[in-house]
Amino acid sequence: MGLENEMYKYIIENSTNGVVVTDEEFLIKFANKMASYILEVERENIIGKKLNELIDLECKNENIRNNHYTFKVVYKTKVILIDELFIDEEGMAKGFVFIFQDVSKYEYIVDELNKYKELNNMLKAIIDSSYDGIYVTDGEANTILVNKAYERITGITADLVLGHNMKELVEKGFYSQSGSLLVMERGTQVTLRQRLLSGKEILITSIPVYDSDGKMKYIVTNVRDISELVKLQEELSATKVLNEKYRSELGIYKRKTFQVPQLVFTDKAMINLLNVVLKLARFDTTILLLGETGVGKSEIAKLIHDNSERHKGNFIEINCGAIPQNLLESELFGYKKGLLPVLLKNGKMGLFELANNGTLFLDEISELPLDMQVKLLKVLQDRIIYRVGGLKPISIDVRIIAASNKDLKEMVSKGTFREDLYYRLNVIPIKIPPLRERKDDIIPLILSFLDQCNNKYHMNKYFNVKVYDILREYSWPGNIRELKNFVEYICLTSPNDEIDENCLPEYIKKEVNNEKKCHLYSENMSLQEATSIFEMDLIKKAITKYGSLRKAAQHLKVDPSTLSRKIKKAKASLH
Template identity: 50%
Template structure:
């Protein structure tokens, strides 16, 4: 049964593909509706194809292979075309072109490719993040886990992908889900999360909303804070240790109240006092070294007062101040009739007097080698013999030795026994000279001035320039020299103000630095002395007011020039 031409034409005109039939290479025999639409042309059936189609476009069609599908660009369209050769009974050759417009599909494919590239880029960004990234949907189902999350938590992506956060909580993978909290509260949530009961991390979950307000995703940033937690714990431990040190320091300062001439403003001296406080609690032998006048006696007294022997005797003997022929009897005592001029009842020595207490052997370097042997024997055997006595006397005294000479050098020169040196040098403590503790000079000056004002019922005060001169003197005699000089100035000063004219000439000749200092520079040096603000303000104000009264001749004129009420000056002077 032959198909009717009209039926065939109707079928072709309703085809989604374009059909063009060409005869004699360029005569268009037939073009269906879709072909005209695709090619964007209008023409009649018998028109020449080269009159309807552009020459370049016609060649594109004519040069197509007989078989296969080909993609061509035609009038800004992308077409898939195939060619069919037709020969009828009369041996007439015709060619049919089958066309399909795939422009929209190509655009879709290109869009899909772009999305794929974007997806790849986003995945690369997410996986290159140093922080962990964990993404769930609006129902808390796990969608994305990056490599950093695996590294930080030790959880593999395969363990959680597709799983709900509630199930992960239930199974103990994590103690609490910030994603669930973000969904419930509809806002960003930050918590410290524990992974598998031992790994602690910091997580921040942020909900992502759709245009209609629904939560579509929850993005969680994960950061390992184990090191921070460790640092925090170390900081807490360090803080606790500092607090303990501060408590010990305060304890030391409280103890210093009983030794008023020891003033601690220097860091090195603080270490000295910390060591002294530490050894005070045990009965070990201590060797104090330092120049003459640095305060070895005061430190020995401090050790005794803070020891378990504090309620017993504290005996001090200066080995260099007693003649050599008497020092043995002073140390060990003697029996009656031991030598001519001896006490008829005999006499106890320093070792016996210090029994259960503390014995300070000051300037121990001055002992003769013969007496050093006897001292060593007494320390080793813990017993002594009085001169002229035959009965051993047990001793129980804590020994503190002090020397202004380098005992180690004396050992090397043979003037001090090495065995005695090692017996005394159990805990060595070196006291720094006053010129290396300049922060303590002004506080000591003020302390000694206060003591001597009370002793002599006076009301003397330092001129600022005088304090500066004292501050920069070298003090070869150290604290003892400073104390004696302050007493001398208090006693000989004709007026209450202690001016620089009262200073001996050697103070100026042996100056450390800062010659010709002005009165106004004392403010800076008072700060350098590490005095408290209250103390420094008090001293400056006192000197300033008294200088003003001296300059203007009366309290009233001084008050006027200082722009304060006379009653205020009077009240301050009384204080």
């Protein structure tokens, strides 16, 4: 027996589990090496102590008086699984045996397994939520996963194909051919049409997935119902036909109304003005167009002609300030046959004759010399012209549209423009507002001119959003003409496709910045108004810089509710 006892002691002492023996009051009588290691206490400091002083045994003793009991406790950084055995000798309680097992690493493994399970469930949910069908095989074409969309699209349930090889399924007639088998054969992605038992055709794309060793691990097949694609294609074709119909109808509408392609407008004032112009175009009366240089007077004149009863006749335009005075008369009225040796021997028709039964547009009429003003007035009154050097009267039927960028009434008061001619021309005056007064037209015009430049020079330029804001605030003293020239200049000189603030000329940026400063504060403002403007400017900059109201408030060292209140107050003051 002595040898046997020694063997038992050796086994217990060298056990990989901790063993602790206590009396019925949990006073420790024995502890092996592993128990000392697990509890991280020297054996001599364990013996004689109560176990429940080291480990929480609360409510455990009630359960183990009659039975073996197992429980788990957290001890320091460890998770310990404890088996508790009740020692009962001839009906008398002798104590307890506690067997300790450090299961910390197993707990970690279980936790990791639970995470992988959760991740696996999440991936399965994502795959099942895909609108496209997904069919996955292993590297040998054995089916391992089918999502719900695949079952919906094909009518083939997962239980019919899971675990089956694609070769077998093709042989049984489930599929006419297999993308997975072709991927195994070719080693690359495959897209093909696949016919099902039901007769339905599907479009599939099979993609190989390789492991780190370059071995084909999986083949993932995406499935889409071709019938739905065909339906979408038919709907798209129908939409295109409808779109072409609308475009054709819009073209007819445009031909009936606005026949000048470069005439772009969205501003309300211009819409109202052009509605008036189109109404007046039908009446054969003289029209005087007033406005700054470059506002589009010649385009408006052409619009009037194209929408008048004279639209089949010629539209003749002359800039009165661009022709030398000594040639102006012959340009307008022509000259008779053989007047001078250097001239054409058969004579020449003037612009009035060329415009007969059409429209003559006299641009910059203010530049007409006084002597020519007299002759023009006579023509307007009598509807008769004489060629230079000729005596034969020539009857004309011409509609006159005149234009000026100067104040003709002021010129009349100064004696530089004839009053009688002024009133003869000023039958229906139309004032075209400058571009700075119709800011809503600026961006549409920019887009139109930009499109023209890109087409003309085979480029793909576009403006940064901030650039549009700057250009919208610029005064454009040269109006549409300046804007068009600017767009062409900036397209040809900007180094990149994107045109940003750095590409803009300094004079534009300087004017806009000065304008903003002028509008920010005014000497007529109260201190409270100026303070409110300064506060809002500061708040806007902070929100823009830091991305949120909370961060802006933190930077400005105020409560977010304070900023919110100030913003609401500022908005309310605008309405």
